[in-house]
Amino acid sequence: MDKTEVVAGHEVADRGTFVMKKLPEVTLAFWIMKIAATTLGETAGDLFAQTLELGYFLTTILLFVVFVVTLVVQLRSRRYNPFFYWTVILSTSMAGTTLSDFMNRDAGPEYLSGGATSLGWGPQGLGLGYPAGAAILVSLLVVIFTVWKFTGMTFVIRDIVTFRAEALFWSAILVSNTLGTSMGDFLSDSSGLGYAGGALLVTGLLVVLVALMPVPAVPNVVLFWIAFVLTRPLGATAGDFLTKPTAKGGLDLGTAGSSAVLFAVLVALMGYAHLRERRTLGA
Numbered sequence: 001m002d003k004t005e006v007v008a009g010h011e012v013a014d015r016g017t018f019v020m021k022k023l024p025e026v027t028l029a030f031w032i033m034k035i036a037a038t039t040l041g042e043t044a045g046d047l048f049a050q051t052l053e054l055g056y057f058l059t060t061i062l063l064f065v066v067f068v069v070t071l072v073v074q075l076r077s078r079r080y081n082p083f084f085y086w087t088v089i090l091s092t093s094m095a096g097t098t099l100s101d102f103m104n105r106d107a108g109p110e111y112l113s114g115g116a117t118s119l120g121w122g123p124q125g126l127g128l129g130y131p132a133g134a135a136i137l138v139s140l141l142v143v144i145f146t147v148w149k150f151t152g153m154t155f156v157i158r159d160i161v162t163f164r165a166e167a168l169f170w171s172a173i174l175v176s177n178t179l180g181t182s183m184g185d186f187l188s189d190s191s192g193l194g195y196a197g198g199a200l201l202v203t204g205l206l207v208v209l210v211a212l213m214p215v216p217a218v219p220n221v222v223l224f225w226i227a228f229v230l231t232r233p234l235g236a237t238a239g240d241f242l243t244k245p246t247a248k249g250g251l252d253l254g255t256a257g258s259s260a261v262l263f264a265v266l267v268a269l270m271g272y273a274h275l276r277e278r279r280t281l282g283a
Helices: 028-051 056-076 082-104 130-151 163-190 194-212 220-243 255-282
Strands: 005-007 010-012 018-020
Touching: 028 056, 028 082, 028 163, 028 220, 028 255, 056 082, 056 163, 082 130, 082 163, 082 220, 082 255, 130 163, 163 194, 163 220, 194 220, 220 255
Parallel strands: none
Antiparallel strands: 005 010, 010 018
């Protein structure tokens, strides 16, 4: 007889086997950590690419390697570990920041600071622009979700427990974080709204999504993925607001200082999540 029940973070499936939870529950704490991680991804990506002058091309390669390493650790883990999970979220945010910049920008003087004529090793960017870059990323995301749907595997993250489903999940996360960066940079730099205006617009859209949650006709899974994309431009605009010069509407706190503070906040939140997870498993 088939039987399924949840016991201390484990899903007990038929035949007495145990399926470990690999991904977190979607709560308010989840979204707070997501915004903290994506804001840090913005400031840290800019720290490596711009402040340290490694350039978008080289930084994207290095951060993609970091993403692969952190992803392997997460995929090999047998249960949900907040440090592993949120480190991958952070690495996708950092890689997404520089990948978006590389796709959308070029070596024009508006993207180079301090009178520099070059930035790091390799090409400075493809110069596709935000509309073309966003179109490519949206297309990639549609392909990933189409493949995901045809596999028949769930989109609900609390029910993702297989290797294939988790690999599709992280592919969607990487592309959505890159897309969100493009959206945030467009709102901050090209829309005329500025950093604060862009952040307020995205916040308003997130409030609308929350209001739609009780509506039966709107699946919560769809709302989750829209919110996941939108929290990335919120982090991007917030990160730019912290780091950019006051002449451009920012607070001019710098990428290094902002990244250090955000990193401390994220580590503290991961530690708290880890303690809660241990208490749940020990219950």
